[in-house]
Amino acid sequence: MREKDMMKRLLTIFSLFIVVAGMVACSGGAEGDPQVPSTFKIESVLSEGNTNNVEADMINSDDGLTADYVSVTVSNYLKNASATPSHFNDITIYKYSVHFYRNDGGTVFSDFERAVTETVQVNSTKTFSLELVRLDEKTHGALAGTYSPYEMNAEITLYGKNGSGQYVQAKGTIGITIANFGNDTASLTPSIDLLSADKTIISDGDDVTLFWLLSGSVAEIVIQPGDIHLNPVDYYPYGSYTLHNVTPPVTYTLIVSSPFGTASSEVSIDSAATSGGVIDPVINLFMVSPTTISAGQQAVISYDVSNADSLTLYPGAQTLTLPSGEITVSPTYTTDYVLLAKNNSGGMASATQTLTVNNVTEASITMFTGSRKEVEAGDVITLYWTIEGTYDKAEIFPWNAANDTDKIMEVTGMNSITTPPINNDTTFVLSVYSGNKVINATFEVTLAQNN
Structure with a gap:
């Protein structure tokens, strides 16, 4: 009987352990969880000129186009003012999204989302900058080159998480007017x-x-x-x-x-x-060799003409020696060369050759961040990055006291990844290999100091 009673007690304890463990595992909550103890909201969204409307210059022939940013102020206050604040009530924003719209359903910019890392301490406000109108929209989007004023709205959504693992959201809006504000045409x-x-x-x-x-x-x-x-x-x-x-x-x-x-x-x-x-001039020969090069390489243009008194090569309006010759060119982009021959009797002839340039841009890491900078032992985070240019391979490895550098994650062609569980203060290193060059960027994560 004693053995049976002991077995029942063990089974009961084991069952309670499973129930408690299940409760802890499910305590994270969902986005917008009403049980979150603090109120997280966007207090204001202002343009770089501190107004509630962004003037996005779509045409700028002098200094070049740039992206437009907004200043966002957010607050994080306990719902119960008499409660004791804790760092578990701090909220870390890990991404934001932007939705563009017009009330008449007209053409607008494409929606997008971006990773961001901003921590708003409990019972405080914080102001930071976010990109709103991307440069790509101004140069290649459906509204690129818009000259006359055109209006739309933008809704910004911030996604955050407090120290207890509860998710929150906050929304704010701002108007946008696109036009040629510089009048520089x-x-x-x-x-x-x-x-x-x-x-x-x-x-x-x-x-x-x-x-x-x-x-x-x-x-x-x-x-x-x-x-x-x-x-x-x-x-x-x-x-x-x-x-x-x-x-x-x-x-x-x-x-x-x-x-x-x-x-x-x-x-x-x-x-x-x-x-x-x-009688028109005759272009006996006009050729470029080779017809395809890489940026920085050279090609030779050969020509031979008859019955011509002047010979000009475009672009550049370069006068060439008659009646034949060669010149070396090294354009940085694909170029159509036009040979124009004229004579004093009014005759004219022309021909065209194309030199294709394969541009290989140098690799660079333009962003490397994570969903959180502070974690509890055993937590995982998501790393985000952007690599521009041409590269061969990309890797991420953790650098910490546990010597986890052997846990290399190959991320070639990717722009985000979820880390293994983090049990030490860790610096994640993103390494991009391009030819004989290596470009590095780092993102540091620390363990929360529990009181």
């Missing part, structure tokens, strides 16, 4: 830097190819006569267009326009029968 005025034809003396029914080089902001390209409309995406800054079955004499006009102005240029095509013996 001089360099955005459309310009035709070059317009030529592959031949200017033809017989009836011949084809003629026009070549051009444009600069500034171009929203529309038109060739007259013919009312030919071209998409600037495919014909800017260099472009060419072949006109079929041309009847000379005819003058073609290239017209380019945008909200910042209009530019036009003409090229005349004459008849061989009435040109008075005018």
